[in-house]
Amino acid sequence: MVPVSDPVTLALPASVRVETLRVRRSFSTVLSSCSWEHHAGVPAWLVGENGAGKSSLLRVLAGRARAAGGAVRRTAPAGRTLSPLYFHPSIRLPREATVRDWLRLTKTFLEGAPPLDEPLAPDLAPDRRLETLSTGEAKRLLLAALLRRDSPFLFLDEPYDHLSDEARAALTAILVRRARHDVVVVATNQPIPPEAMGPVVRLDGNTATIHTHAEAAR
Amino acid sequence: MRILPAAVTAIADFELRRRLRSRASLVGAIGFLLVLAAGHYLYWTAPPPRPEDSRLFGDAFALFIIAAAHLGISDDRMHGVDTFLVGNLVSPARYVAGKILGAFAFLVILTAGAAVVAAALSLGDIAYATWYPLQYALMAWMCVPLLLLVELVMETRNAGAVVLILFFTTLFTLVHFHGAVRVTTWFGLRTTPMEFGSLGPLAMRALGSSALLLLLYPVCRWRLGRAVPR
Numbered sequence: 124m125v126p127v128s129d130p131v132t133l134a135l136p137a138s139v140r141v142e143t144l145r146v147r148r149s150f151s152t153v154l155s156s157c158s159w160e161h162h163a164g165v166p167a168w169l170v171g172e173n174g175a176g177k178s179s180l181l182r183v184l185a186g187r188a189r190a191a192g193g194a195v196r197r198t199a200p201a202g203r204t205l206s207p208l209y210f211h212p213s214i215r216l217p218r219e220a221t222v223r224d225w226l227r228l229t230k231t232f233l234e235g236a237p238p239l240d241e242p243l244a245p246d247l248a249p250d251r252r253l254e255t256l257s258t259g260e261a262k263r264l265l266l267a268a269l270l271r272r273d274s275p276f277l278f279l280d281e282p283y284d285h286l287s288d289e290a291r292a293a294l295t296a297i298l299v300r301r302a303r304h305d306v307v308v309v310a311t312n313q314p315i316p317p318e319a320m321g322p323v324v325r326l327d328g329n330t331a332t333i334h335t336h337a338e339a340a341r
Numbered sequence: 342m343r344i345l346p347a348a349v350t351a352i353a354d355f356e357l358r359r360r361l362r363s364r365a366s367l368v369g370a371i372g373f374l375l376v377l378a379a380g381h382y383l384y385w386t387a388p389p390p391r392p393e394d395s396r397l398f399g400d401a402f403a404l405f406i407i408a409a410a411h412l413g414i415s416d417d418r419m420h421g422v423d424t425f426l427v428g429n430l431v432s433p434a435r436y437v438a439g440k441i442l443g444a445f446a447f448l449v450i451l452t453a454g455a456a457v458v459a460a461a462l463s464l465g466d467i468a469y470a471t472w473y474p475l476q477y478a479l480m481a482w483m484c485v486p487l488l489l490l491v492e493l494v495m496e497t498r499n500a501g502a503v504v505l506i507l508f509f510t511t512l513f514t515l516v517h518f519h520g521a522v523r524v525t526t527w528f529g530l531r532t533t534p535m536e537f538g539s540l541g542p543l544a545m546r547a548l549g550s551s552a553l554l555l556l557l558y559p560v561c562r563w564r565l566g567r568a569v570p571r
Contacts, residue, residue, distance in 0.1 A: 187428070208429050214421035217355075217413075219363040224355055231351035232430040252362075269429055 136200040137163040137275035139184060139306045145192035148179045152191065157324075157331040163275070165321030165336055166302045169310040175326040177310035178211070178280050184308060185209040185278040197306070199275040207276035208269055212284055216253040216261045223249035229268040236271040240300070241293035243267045259285040270297050275305045283313040295319045345442070348431045352439020356413050357446050365498070369408030374458065376401035381462040393534060398459060398473040403505060405451065406481060410501025412440045414565075415492040423565060433565040434558065437489075441554060444485065452478040468535045476532060476540055482547040483529070484508055486554055493564045 139161050146154040153176030161167045169177045182188035184195055185207045199205050216225060226249070244267035245260045253261065262285055270277075277298075283291055295316040298307050302321070315323070323334045360366055380397025414437070417423040427436050452474045460470035484504050491500045491507070515524040525531045529542035 187424075206428065209424070210429075211421060211424055214425045217359055217417070217420065217422050219359040220355065221358075221362070224358045228351050228355040229430070231347050234347075265425060269425070272429060 136198065137203075137304065137306050138198045139276065139308070140196045140198070141184070141193065142196070143193040144180075144183065144190050144195065146176055146179045146183050147191040148176065152329055153179050154326065154331060155329040156193070158193075159324060159331065159333050161306060161308065161322060163302060163304050163306050166298050166307040166309055166319050167322045167324065168315050169308065169324050169326065170312070170315070171326035173312070176329075177326055180324075180326065180331075181278050181280050181308065181310045182209075182211075185276070197276055203273075203275045205276075206274055207278055208272055208274045210266065210269055210279045210282060212262075212281040214265060216256065216264065218252070218254035220253050221249065222247045222251050222253065222256075222264070225253060225264065233268065233271045236273065239267060239271060239293075239297060241296045243270065243290060243293045243297060245290075257285075259287060259290065262286065263290055266294065270301070277301060277305055277307045279308070280310045281312065282309060283311060291316070345438075346435055348435040349439045349442060352426075352431065352436060353442035353446060356440055356443030357450075359413065360409070360443065360447050361450075363409070366409045369405040370454075372404040372408060373401045373455065376404055377455075377458060377462060395473055395534070396463070396469075398455075399477060402455065402474075402477040402481075405455075406505060407499070407502040410444075410481065410488065410504070411498065412444050412485075412488060412492050412500065414440055414489070415495060415497050415500055419496050419498075427565050433562050436565065437558065437561045441485070441489070444488075445482075448478055448481055472535050472537065472540075475537075476543065479540060479543045479547045480530075483543065483550045486550050486557055489554065489557055490560070493560055 141157055141159050144154065144157045144159075145152065146157075153174075157180070169180060171177050179188065183190045186195070186197075187209055197205055197207065220228075243263055245263050247256070247260065247264070253264075256264070262282075266282060279298075282294060286294065295318060298309065299319050301307055302319075321336050323338075325332045325334065376397050380395070380401065384391055384396045414423070417426070423436070427433050431439075455474040455477075456470050459474060460467060463469045487507060488500055488504045491497070491503050495503065497503060512524060512528070515527075522531070526542075529544075529546040531539075532543065533539040
């Protein structure tokens with residue numbers, strides 16, 4: 124497969140490039156060979172049926188799993204950390220803690236980070252135990268902390284599931300803004316928000332079909 | 342001047358608050374109180390001269406450990422919390438250091454609380470109320486490297502119970518082959534009640550366990566470096 128570059132964003136420095144990538148999940152190959160390059164500018168989307176290998180590919184892109192073959196190269200502008208941010212839908216908040224405990228913890232790691240422009244974090248009573256939050260509330264709390272963190276790479280697996288329309292809109296706005304300078308790759312089964320359209324990697328039958336931003340927009 | 346990185350103390354603080362709010366700690370505390378109260382009831386109702394034993398302190402402490410002792414690493418892994426924290430927000434080293442510091446702080450609180458309860462039930466027998474909590478706290482800290490290993494390898498919320506089983510299985514197996522005197526000497530368990538100097542060997546081993554935690558860091562790094570969702 125020929126490497127494809129998104130022409131709109133080619134000039135921007137943060138990028139992720141995969142070369143003849145082979146991805147396995149347990150003992151089966153979910154992606155036999157994929158070459159692709161994506162630059163900051165607009166979010167990229169991984170789509171496909173359940174079990175097609177979106178999450179497995181995203182884990183490899185984020186450096187959370189090893190590729191069975193090929194290479195992933197992440198390039199960041201000078202002076203920026205290479206450490207990517209990663210979100211998976213199975214992540215849960217610690218049950219016994221309260222909202223206040225969680226906010227106190229994340230505040231330490233987000234010292235100096237600017238607040239999000241969109242209201243993604245839900246308005247919750249500080250004494251509420253995290254185990255009593257709905258799936259959507261917990262997810263918004265997690266995403267709100269993650270998205271304040273600076274990194275040139277953001278890999279999100281199913282971030283839209285369980286979110287209200289308002290939270291989805293806020294997340295989309297954040298991702299679009301963030302993607303101007305950072306590589307943002309989102310794996311999803313949900314409809315891609317038109318305002319966040321970018322290159323689409325469709326996984327099906329061990330192969331990846333790559334649609335450029337212009338193709339996907341059509 | 343800050344001695345520890347803010348990330349380490351933040352993780353430790355969070356872990357401690359989690360631990361203090363958990364139902365397991367509440368169950369452990371109630372169990373501890375009931376068993377120690379029973380031990381003292383038997384002690385105070387026994388005809389003089391009363392037996393100079395622990396008044397079920399060891400049993401009460403072990404019950405608490407079974408119910409509530411864990412570092413939280415395995416629990417985090419089961420819920421993907423480590424996937425979120427490690428890599429995204431904090432390095433594996435600081436995460437593990439925070440967990441261990443949190444466990445240490447919890448042990449200090451537990452020991453202090455146990456001493457207060459023991460002092461009350463023994464009607465102010467300070468030697469008793471400090472010696473036994475100190476002995477069991479040192480034993481517990483000696484087992485922390487094993488606790489860390491268990492949590493890195495197993496998916497469990499009851500790592501304390503697993504460690505207790507492993508510890509006593511090892512102890513009884515060794516005693517079978519080498520005799521009780523040699524084995525208790527190896528582990529620093531040959532102590533004399535109320536003689537604080539006799540806790541020296543145990544204290545040295547507990548200190549050695551802290552050093553062993555550093556040696557276990559590569560295992561932690563390997564396990565957490567690629568924290569992936571289940």
